[in-house]
Amino acid sequence: MPDHVLPEMPAEVKKSWHQILYVQVLIAIVLGAVVGWLFPQFATNEWVKAMGDGFIKLIKMVIAPIIFCTVVSGIAHIDDAKKVGRVGVKALAYFEIVSTFALAIGLIIGNLVGPGHGFQGHADAAAVAKYVAPDKQIKSVDFVLHIIPDSVVGAFANGDVLQVLLFSILFGFALMMLGEKGKPVRTLVDDVAQGVFGVIGIVMKAAPIGAFGAMAYTIGKFGPQALGNLAGLIATFYVTAALFVFVVLGTIAKIAGFSIVRFLAYIKDELLVVLGTSSSESALPQLMAKLERAGCSKPVVGLVVPTGYSFNLDGTNIYMTLATLFIAQALGFDLSFQQQITILVVAMLTSKGASGVTGAGFVTLAATLAVVDPRLVPGMAIVLGIDKFMSECRALTNLVGNGVATVVVAWWEGELDREKLDAALHPVTVEATTAIGEVSPAE
Template sequence: MDRKLTLYILLGMLLGVVVGQVLNQTVAADVIKADIAPWFKLLSDIFLNLIKMLVAPLVLSTIVVGIAHMGDSAALGRIGVRALTWFITASLVSIGLGLLLVNIFQPGIGAPIPDVAEATAAVGEVKELKATDFILSIFPKNAVEALATNNILQILVFSIFAGVALSAIGERGKALVTGADALAEMMLQVTGYVMRYAPIAVFGALANVVAASGLSILGTYLTLLLEFYFSLVLLWVILLGAGAVFLGRRIFALIRYIRQPLMIAFSTASSEAALPKLFEQLDRFGVPRRISGFMLPLGYSFNLDGSMMYMSFATIFIAQAYGIDLSIGTQIMILLTLMISSKGIAAVPRASLVVITGTLAMFGLPVEGVAIILAIDQFLDMGRTATNVVGNAVATAVITRWEGMLEVEEPEVVELPHAPSHTAADGRAGLDLDPGNFGDGRG
């Protein structure tokens, strides 16, 4: 089924581009906007709504079960420190690489300058981003509200408290842990049903964009697109190379396993859409659910590598378009501002544009410059969203290996004649490891 689904998604992408381009060339723009585009958008919106329906209960149940089964607060703290160390390092690399390459390529030179009204209407009200507001927003005042709004960061905080508490009360909390475990399994089963609709959603998403704008828009912004995607490729090489240091040849298996969530993220430009399938594929790769259930939600708030690069790239691009020369010191300050203000944006549509707009306003740069990239933001968003998925998959696999808990995903390894000796070497017994051995340094 997995290989068929991959093929169907690819066919949906191709068919969406073809149908969209045909409509763009044969049907009047106002007819497309009023009568056709809403139906294409409906196809993708149904899928996104179904995915959003899964996210909150899936994240809650996986984190609670993972922490409760971990049984060792020291192990949890160690994993958290290692995860945040990796996330911060990856974010700095992503933003720094974007800053370096945009200064080398200078794609903003000669870019078309839009009017203020267009930018204001498209982006909306700009709110000043304060570090204190962000920190306060991490902590939920109402757990039900956090679940209802799919606020992953707040769900993460509540789930950590719940998981640690259930671990502390031991046997008395067993029924709740069992219920959360069953909920996680149920949500994964529902995910399987929803994913069958993915090829149709992919078709609708791409047909909608291409029908409205046509492929010709790519020619106008071809330089920016090529340079940005080249930058993303370099970032992929760095992330996968860093992963290979820990995972060895298994990095190729990881790439194979995440291709489906990768395509879903790319075609829908939604990190949320790929999350349930990413959980499932990392299970198959050999990552215990108690690790992925903690790492992925945390990564969706703190490890958005593609968005990091995009925001540094786009901010300097706009300054270049308006002929504004920024000093290295100012660019570094912009980099650090983006690092802080971008956390927790994964669940917000086009949140990167809002963060960029707020950063421009903070540094006295022309906010209306955001309109320059609005025309192709969908295509830029596809690349940065796929990169977010790659970054979080690599981070989760690396931390699992670092903890010595990575299991074997290929049956033939287990079937070897001397299979019993593999228990210590391949980490198959990861789920049965004594908590005191979590940090045994394997990998």
């Protein structure tokens, strides 16, 4: 997609520090935390909560059209249909391998640290009843059928990423097969994409307001003391996620030829938006735009990122294995090696079946616990109170995982522009080199 499609991301070097988005969001998060702590009654006002909820709704409003335009345009501009299938297979293979690592590291850390041992508390089955109701159970056949929308309009109206993705892929292939006859429609889709990204540019200006409202409400409602005896689990989860990002994803990034630290610095705006809103979806459009700027081809970005939001949930995977072990330890259950392997297998499936479901983290956890040992399900009440704090880490890890996956698949497919990637991850170095190059001829 041409650079002029992405008006929301002008060069940061030309801005004053207070005009930079991530600085504004960071300040808003700190102010929100202070207001929530000092003025909890004000912070829990419905209008404060609406700031965060409203911003997320604004972003979700354009996710479906962005996925449609990006995927359709990416596929329709490819002459070889085999290439699309090749990218999809490579992406799914990558997702499965890395997801297994995420699940395994959660189990390993959970066994080594044992955050649930010695926990004093009780479980209230009624508190989690809505997450384990029969209609909330995730079955493989239902998941597959759910991907097929009852109507195309319904898929867009409900904002179901998988359903929109399915229709977008089919529509893209249809335009590809039309050849020159489909050119006017391809042009129209590209033009619509420019308009949609323009909307994102406007919406992102409200990111600091959304981050302030979400953080103020969270701290005001739960308070610092809400962490209580469960602080150990939260700390363990954050450390485990950090290990996964810097060790597992860092190693993968190094093999692909880029630095994970540089990459995190490059997407810092998106990370802070996710931190403030606890939703990885809030940064999806911006992430796709930045990955294209970093040299990943449009087809790869259009296929890998939306698919990854349903099939590559690294943070959710770590959460499920770690939370399952914590609950078992807290309730005094000693899970056998076979049961822990069952957690890996079941979680691999359930983590992909909750896309777009309200309370997805708890839905997948309930499905996993029910298979491993039904007696563990009521223990979900133990972690119910801190799920909000853990959801932020899940969202951050998911975002980073999908960003790295896109770069790796683009590199694997030979669709990665190294010069653009280096320019994006090493802006100062590139600017200095350019300046030297401009001066030399004059001399």
